[in-house]
Amino acid sequence: MRQALILTTLDIASRQNNREHHAIAALASRVERLVVVYRRRGLEGGSALAGAPPRIETRAGVTYVGVTPPLTPREGLARDLTAVRRRGAAALALGLDGLGVLRDIATILALRRAAARALAPRLGPALCEAFGPWAVTAALPLRRAGRIGRLVYVDRDYEPGFMATAPRRLWAARIERHAAARADLTLSIGARLAARFADVPGARVALSPTGVDAARFRPRLRALPEPHLLHLGQLAPWSGIEDLLAALPRIAPPPAGLRLTLIGPAEPGYAARLRGLITAAATPHLRIDWPGEIARDEVPGVLDRAGIGFAVFRPVPLRCHAAPLKVLEYFAAGLPVLALEGSEAGDLVAATGTGRLAPCTPEGIAAAVQALLADAGGYAAASARGPEVARGHDWARVMAAEWERIGAPLGAEPHLRAAGPVGLAEG
Incomplete structure (x- = not known):
């Protein structure tokens, strides 16, 4: 061909x-x-x-x-x-x-x-x-x-x-x-x-x-837990942001420097609702930033400044089947990841030891954030493991x-198996 x-x-x-x-x-x-x-x-x-x-x-x-x-x-x-x-x-x-x-x-x-x-x-x-x-x-x-x-x-x-x-x-x-x-x-x-x-x-x-373009990201291995959560990608009703906003004020006592950064667009109707929820959730102990969508060349810098990558979306079938690129970008930057249990993203995090899983509820998210921040050894190990996983997914x-x-060279028949999915490493 x-x-x-x-x-x-x-x-x-x-x-x-x-x-x-x-x-x-x-x-x-x-x-x-x-x-x-x-x-x-x-x-x-x-x-x-x-x-x-x-x-x-x-x-x-x-x-x-x-x-x-x-x-x-x-x-x-x-x-x-x-x-x-x-x-x-x-x-x-x-x-x-x-x-x-x-x-x-x-x-x-x-x-x-x-x-x-x-x-x-x-x-x-x-x-x-x-x-x-x-x-x-x-x-x-x-x-x-x-x-x-x-x-x-x-x-x-x-x-x-x-x-x-x-x-x-x-x-x-x-x-x-x-x-x-x-x-x-x-x-x-x-x-x-x-x-x-x-x-x-x-x-x-x-x-x-x-x-993932692993080379675009400079891994920063975090030795100690950093209470700065980052959500990267579209903000929509299914993205879990409402549950996250309700979860963070439940963390008691609030860790010093607790912060949430939201990067990504939202459709106009939902954006108005989200701004109201952000205003209501902010406290003297919690800083929330939402600059909206940013240029691709700014993403590595934003990831470098964060401490936890957030991927706990609501368990709708569309998202549970998804393999989000942002999770791999979190890995590439050395960010421990909080992912939804019972999802493709959660399966990857659990299999690779790159973070923790949580249900998409305010109580579940708050407990998972607290557990991740309290486990300095596990947090550092997840940070170190992420770039290695990202390189394997380059x-x-x-x-x-x-x-x-x-099939390579062109014209060769591909090696196929009819009995279920196989991994790339298999012949």
């Missing part, structure tokens, strides 16, 4: 540190031509219903095609509408989810059409990495037509977790299973994601974990192992 295709529903042009960006860099160095077809973020007004023409550009030798299918409103509109119109919110959510199924179909068709036009027939069938079940569904007819030679499903989200109603969750789960059954290989980014395909006939599933290593799994 001389060309490769990446299909994704992530607007990679407006993001900067997702798995797709690292996959693009890895594939671009291995094929003559790389085409990336992605769904752009939604639009305001009438364009959200009608869609927009594809945006095509070439950067660093890679062809990018951004599609805006019909029925693509701005991000977060459905959540805003159901939050504002509390009366009748269930009926509204059902209606929006019904439109969401049509949007999924429009996305599949738009990705398929754009890929068919962008691939170069002279280079033969393409290797395709399809991120998410909608992208796999878009790719299947292209494989049947001989335009795609090998189809890899990159399973990086629990798709039903995004859906508001049971009918659409069932629809998303069915499409996920359909994708895993028909892809030549499914690469799940976490063990919990991979496990849900264990009973899918024909599914060939391997584990390809979340990575993106270069993850992508090299992934390429071996897919």
